[in-house]
Amino acid sequence: MNFSELEERDGLRWSALIWPWSRLEATRSVIPFAAMYTPLKNLQNMPPLLRYEPVNCKTCTTLLNPYCRIDPNQKIWMCPFCSGRNPIPPQYSEIAQNNLPAEQIFTTVEYMLPRPMAPPPAFVFVLDTCVSDAELRVAKESLMKAISLVPPETIVALVSFGKNVNVHVLGFTDSVKSYVLRGDKDYTSQNIKDLLNLGIIGSQAVQGGQSVAVQGATRFLQPISECEFMFTSVLEDLDKDPWPVKQNQRPKRCNYTALSVAVALLESSYQGYGARVVALLGGPPTQDPGKVVKLELGDTLRSHADIERDYAPFYRKAVKAFDTIATRAVNAGHTIDVFSCSLDQVGLYEMRSCVDRTGGYFVTSEAFSHPMFKKSFEMFFKSNAEGKLNMGFQGSMEIHCSREIKIAGVIGPVASMNKSGNNVSQEVEYGIGGTNTWRLCSLDPSTTLSAYFEVVNQHSSAFREGQYRYVQFVTKYQHADGTYRCRVSTNAGLWTEGSNINQVRSSIDQEAAAVLVARLSVWKTENEEAFDILRWLDRKLIHMCSRFATFGETKEAFSLPVNLSLYPQFMFNLRRSQFLQVFNYSPDETAYYRSYLNRENTENALLMIQPTLISYNMSSPPAPALLDVSSIKPDSILLLDTFFYVIVFCGERIAQWRKAGYHEDPQYAALKALLEAPKDDAASIIEERFPYSRYIEADEKGSQARFLLAKLNPSISYNNEEQVGQQSLIYTDDASLQVFMDALKEQAQQSVQNS
Numbered sequence: 116m117n118f119s120e121l122e123e124r125d126g127l128r129w130s131a132l133i134w135p136w137s138r139l140e141a142t143r144s145v146i147p148f149a150a151m152y153t154p155l156k157n158l159q160n161m162p163p164l165l166r167y168e169p170v171n172c173k174t175c176t177t178l179l180n181p182y183c184r185i186d187p188n189q190k191i192w193m194c195p196f197c198s199g200r201n202p203i204p205p206q207y208s209e210i211a212q213n214n215l216p217a218e219q220i221f222t223t224v225e226y227m228l229p230r231p232m233a234p235p236p237a238f239v240f241v242l243d244t245c246v247s248d249a250e251l252r253v254a255k256e257s258l259m260k261a262i263s264l265v266p267p268e269t270i271v272a273l274v275s276f277g278k279n280v281n282v283h284v285l286g287f288t289d290s291v292k293s294y295v296l297r298g299d300k301d302y303t304s305q306n307i308k309d310l311l312n313l314g315i316i317g318s319q320a321v322q323g324g325q326s327v328a329v330q331g332a333t334r335f336l337q338p339i340s341e342c343e344f345m346f347t348s349v350l351e352d353l354d355k356d357p358w359p360v361k362q363n364q365r366p367k368r369c370n371y372t373a374l375s376v377a378v379a380l381l382e383s384s385y386q387g388y389g390a391r392v393v394a395l396l397g398g399p400p401t402q403d404p405g406k407v408v409k410l411e412l413g414d415t416l417r418s419h420a421d422i423e424r425d426y427a428p429f430y431r432k433a434v435k436a437f438d439t440i441a442t443r444a445v446n447a448g449h450t451i452d453v454f455s456c457s458l459d460q461v462g463l464y465e466m467r468s469c470v471d472r473t474g475g476y477f478v479t480s481e482a483f484s485h486p487m488f489k490k491s492f493e494m495f496f497k498s499n500a501e502g503k504l505n506m507g508f509q510g511s512m513e514i515h516c517s518r519e520i521k522i523a524g525v526i527g528p529v530a531s532m533n534k535s536g537n538n539v540s541q542e543v544e545y546g547i548g549g550t551n552t553w554r555l556c557s558l559d560p561s562t563t564l565s566a567y568f569e570v571v572n573q574h575s576s577a578f579r580e581g582q583y584r585y586v587q588f589v590t591k592y593q594h595a596d597g598t599y600r601c602r603v604s605t606n607a608g609l610w611t612e613g614s615n616i617n618q619v620r621s622s623i624d625q626e627a628a629a630v631l632v633a634r635l636s637v638w639k640t641e642n643e644e645a646f647d648i649l650r651w652l653d654r655k656l657i658h659m660c661s662r663f664a665t666f667g668e669t670k671e672a673f674s675l676p677v678n679l680s681l682y683p684q685f686m687f688n689l690r691r692s693q694f695l696q697v698f699n700y701s702p703d704e705t706a707y708y709r710s711y712l713n714r715e716n717t718e719n720a721l722l723m724i725q726p727t728l729i730s731y732n733m734s735s736p737p738a739p740a741l742l743d744v745s746s747i748k749p750d751s752i753l754l755l756d757t758f759f760y761v762i763v764f765c766g767e768r769i770a771q772w773r774k775a776g777y778h779e780d781p782q783y784a785a786l787k788a789l790l791e792a793p794k795d796d797a798a799s800i801i802e803e804r805f806p807y808s809r810y811i812e813a814d815e816k817g818s819q820a821r822f823l824l825a826k827l828n829p830s831i832s833y834n835n836e837e838q839v840g841q842q843s844l845i846y847t848d849d850a851s852l853q854v855f856m857d858a859l860k861e862q863a864q865q866s867v868q869n870s
Contacts, residue, residue: 118624124375125604125678126156127588128717130631131624133609134570136519136578140613141570142834145659146623147545148520149567149631151717154590154602155507155560162217164227167206169218169601174199177515177587179218180605187211194606195585196517200273208659223604232597236508237270237336237390239377244277244356246397246483247351253483254395255350260674264496265504270381270390273349277356277366278402282311283382283540284334285342291352298369298374299402301436304443310374312337313383368398370462371405371433374440374451374469382447385679389593391450391475391557393495395483400461404436405660407462416460419697419705433465437717441468445530450557452495455479455703456488457546464702468712474510474557475526477707478806503595505757510555510592512564514538517585519572519610524548526634527564528714528826529555539567546638558592561805563716565634583607620663620676630720631687633637637694648695653862657684660863673860687724687741687828688857711806719758725755726826731793733785743828743852743857744845747815754793755823758810761797764823765790770814828852 122128128151141148175197175812184193188211190203197767203210210216218224240258262271271377273283276298284292290300294311296302306850313332323395339346360366373827377392399407406429417427446450452475455461463470463477476495478489499505508759511527514522514536526546534552544639545567547553554563568586587605594600611618633657638646664675675682693708694698700708712720730740740746746753749768755761765773769789772778777786801808813819829845830853850858 118627120216121157122153122717123159125606126153126158127604127606128624128627129153129606129608130626130628131403131481131619131626132185133611133618134584135613135619136570136582136610137572137574137576137613138479138570139574141206143613143662145569145655145662147631147635148570148584149545149565150606150628151563151565151627151768152588152604153563153716154588154591154604155558155562155563156565156716158223160221161223161225164225164600165217166227166229168228169603170201170204172199172499173201175515178589178603179216179286179604180587181219181222182583182585182605182607183219183307184412185210185212186749187679190695195583196515198588209861217399217753220604221869223602226592226601226603228285228599228601230599233267233388233509233599234385235268235270235338235597236504236506236595237263237272237337237385237388239272239274239380239390239392241373241377241392241394241672242273242275242330242353243370243373243395243397243655244275244353245360245791246355246369248355250397251355251481254397254456254488255353257489258350258494259347261496261563262339262343262346264493264498265339266498266502267338267343269339269504270336270385271346272335272337272338272377272514273346273516274373274377274380274666276355276369278358278369280369280373280376281377282335285337285349286333286335288334288345290721291345291349298367298372298498299758300370300372301377301404302379304375304382307379308383308602308676309375310379312379313365314765319734322381330848332380336384358541363412365401365408365412366398367402367410368400369398369402369405370394370396370466371436371440374437375467378440378447378451380448381449382443384404385449387449387665389448389557389595391452393452393454394443396461397483398457399822400433400458403432405462407433407460416462417702419702419730420701422464422702430465433462438468440466441472444469444473445523445556447555448556449556450508451475453477456483456485456491458482460701460703462703463706465541467706467710472556472563474555474714476806477710478811479703479707479716487807487809491805493833494807498506499562501596505556507592507594508557508599510553510558510590512591512836513552513589513797514550515585515587515589516568517583519584520568520569520586522551523567523569525553525564525566526638526713528558528562528710529553529564539767540571543567543569545635555590555592559592561716561719562751563720565631566840567635578610578612582610583613584610593777601610610675610743621678623678625679625682625685626721627680627717629689630688630717632711633689633720633724636689638697639759641709649690652686652690652695656683656859657862657866660859661866664863666864673864675762680738684852685721685725691849694723709751717726722756722758729754729786729796730792731789737796741828741866742826743806744824744831746827748817752789752793753823754796755826756797756800757826758804758808760811761800762811762813762819762821762823763793763797764813764820765815767815770817831834 172194182195203380280296281293421427450473451469478491521540521541524546531550532552591603728740749766753764830851
């Protein structure tokens with residue numbers, strides 16, 4: 116069964132296609148019954164846009180879909196979700212079995228809703244000026260490049276900050292002007308509106324496709340076509356923050372106030388329309404509110420251990436402060452993106468709710484001049500073939516499901532809209548639950564959400580062979596061209612009796628299941644105190660194996676079906692990954708990694724959990740290699756792709772030949788080709804990826820080799836060094852995959868015997 120083909124049809128990947136009929140049997144199956152859903156995925160066989168309003172059921176509000184039964188004679192259609200009977204609207208009067216509308220043929224359709232056009236999207240750029248002159252120059256060049264990439268009708272504003280916040284005037288002026296607000300003061304939203312003399316956008320928001328912001332807001336928010344000269348002039352005149360910085364202190368930064376001002380600017384003038392706050396940060400906030408570290412350089416930024424032991428004095432207050440900004444942005448439907456360019460942390464961990472709840476992006480790099488920032492920033496503003504931004508705004512997603520199941524929650528870049536119903540689980544909650552509708556302040560073709568469900572049908576209920584369950588995803592959003600769209604994906608899945616384990620087992624998608632469990636693990640780690648996540652994962656894996664594996668009298672007789680054979684390996688790598696292991700990772704790095712795990716599609720998320728490894732040598736073409744230390748050979752080159760960084764690793768002999776310059780001799784053309792092949796492949800991988808992956812070149816026994824070794828299975832370590840001679844080894848106490856699998860087989864067999 117090719118699960119990728121199913122994904123290309125509807126943007127859906129289910130953990131299992133066939134579910135046990137009863138709640139009891141579903142609980143015993145261990146794996147979460149859930150889906151990875153990409154609302155705006157570019158699908159292969161989707162019909163053209165439907166330019167009319169969708170037809171909904173009068174009882175349960177689900178939309179017309181291929182699983183509805185049509186009775187042309189009585190002019191009614193029957194809803195598969197609630198069995199309600201609905202009249203066929205007049206516009207469908209010609210409907211018949213040989214003349215069906217698109218929504219009765221395709222499981223995924225997209226409507227262009229007949230509504231007035233929305234104004235062009237707005238971007239408020241927030242620039243940190245507490246950086247070196249060279250870094251500030253590069254940041255300003257990137258901003259000028261950004262406004263040259265987006266459509267000319269796009270609305271922009273500029274806010275710069277250091278010790279204080281400067282809101283720059285872009286309209287109705289012949290000279291450079293700005294409003295200055297104190298950076299150490301906690302302004303309310305109303306305070307900011309009063310100080311900047313901001314009005315509320317009126318009902319006549321659009322004239323000729325252009326936004327009309329009232330009164331004071333037009334001084335700050337202007338279309339690029341009208342303010343490009345002024346925007347450029349402001350940037351050219353913008354200097355490093357003039358406030359003096361003592362030698363042993365950090366600059367005074369007011370990150371919180373700058374973001375608060377930017378959000379207030381959009382709240383007052385762009386409420387309900389697509390907009391983003393794009394922050395370029397060069398260091399941590401050092402002023403209240405939002406402060407994460409003292410001014411003194413001797414005061415180091417908090418670590419995971421400090422936060423866990425409550426030794427981070429500013430942590431709780433900063434989190435609370437940034438949460439208020441996130442709530443305001445969500446209520447207005449606006450997004451916050453953070454581009455962090457610093458060798459030190461900048462407080463991403465405290466401000467993660469601003470990004471994750473609003474559907475924004477984290478991008479981290481060492482400096483504004485680093486290719487990771489420059490390339491990512493350029494890709495962020497890349498337009499599609501139609502010349503429009505490749506993103507949607509002001510979205511919402513509603514899930515409908517048949518009465519045998521309830522919605523447990525969603526994990527991803529969403530926020531709850533607090534709309535409950537009979538299809539919402541009251542007992543089980545995963546991620547953002549307690550609702551059947553979520554806000555997506557922004558989304559793009561890669562945004563992927565995890566929807567978790569609970570089977571509520573009782574074991575004693577009657578079961579009908581061939582009965583289906585139904586789930587419908589309804590995503591409404593503002594397209595970058597100003598039109599309003601509604602994409603509807605409807606899925607039907609088979610039920611089976613709990614005793615029919617083979618049917619459930621054969622329908623499991625191990626890749627989707629692994630990512631769904633990984634997201635659930637991260638959510639539990641962040642939201643449940645004193646939770647032993649590794650023990651929980653191990654218990655789940657043991658129960659899954661005892662349920663679906665086949666056993667014999669010996670451990671060697673243990674086997675899993677082909678579609679589950681790699682699942683234990685995924686869990687082994689997840690246990691060792693940066694998503695659950697925080698040792699040697701800063702809180703900012705953890706926030707960055709987890710943010711992408713919770714928003715990328717199944718393929719990319721699985722790549723983060725279990726990277727791919729390709730081996731290159733002179734005797735054979737490139738081929739996949741085991742993610743194991745034994746794959747390191749002195750005469751081969753390895754290419755490791757972890758999504759976040761790509762490594763080209765030369766074996767010891769190859770590295771010696773390269774250092775000796777043999778590849779520059781024409782008679783060793785084969786060596787030159789071998790050295791170039793993985794670099795070319797790495798470049799092609801990085802070029803298409805957002806965020807731009809870090810590129811690392813490493814040699815065996817070199818300092819950069821640690822990035823590769825950290826991801827390899829330690830089948831050869833110092834514990835068995837004497838058995839392998841000169842073979843590369845890993846100095847670690849971690850158990851190898853073989854030891855892990857032996858323990859798993861033993862525990863699973865014991866679980867079966869004790870049950």
